[in-house]
Amino acid sequence: MEPFEVIARYQNKPPVPLDRICADLGLRISYVNLGSDVAGQIIRDGRSHSGYSIFINSTQHPNRQRFTLAHEIAHFALHRDLIESGIIDDTMYRSSLSDVYEVQANKMAADILMPIRLVKKQRDLLGGDAGALARVFQVSQASMQIRLDGLRA
Structure with a gap:
């Protein structure tokens, strides 16, 4: 099933259950201390069903963690063909990808949540x-x- 279809299936009442979206997409989520400068990361990972894992900074506010998770889901839905060794998003949601991709991921994260x-x-x-x-x-x-x-x- 396409990521957009999976996401839409869970957008019938708030709060949108991001963990269930990730489970259906086969994304592994880990909450770990990523330091003060990193909000989240998505990497290729053969241990997950989809081949991708998401890491969320466990030290940040739960609402911030939700936005970061939605942002990384957006990278998966929109940009997974561009993810090689991983996309690391700093606290301002900048990564090695161009600003265009980060703006797209931020907009989709807001649309998901x-x-x-x-x-x-x-x-x-x-x-x-x-x-x-x-x-x-x-x-x-x-x-x-x-x-x-x-x-x-």
């Missing part, structure tokens, strides 16, 4: 409170505010 259809539905239920919506989607309030601002444009 906060699908527009679902955000609109929850916004209508919760009255548009960015903090409440952030808690429901398990994302940062800043990320949710950016998503809400984008809905108004």
Whole structure:
């Protein structure tokens, strides 16, 4: 099954279960201390069903870890043909890939975590409170505010 189909299957209610998406995609996830400069990494790995493993910095806030995991899932869905020895994303989500690929991965990460259809539905239920919506989607309030601002444009 295509990664986009797997992701869509789990976007029916918040928070989107990233661990289940990874399981269905055959991605192995490890939470480890990657130091203060690295948020996450995706590498080719023969030990996982898909041939790829994701490492998430265990020292960061859980919401940050969720965004990083969604970002690495996006790299898998969009750029896995470009992943050789691994993509290491620093805390600003920059890697050895071009900025274009990082922007694509960031946008898709937001789309995975906060699908527009679902955000609109929850916004209508919760009255548009960015903090409440952030808690429901398990994302940062800043990320949710950016998503809400984008809905108004």
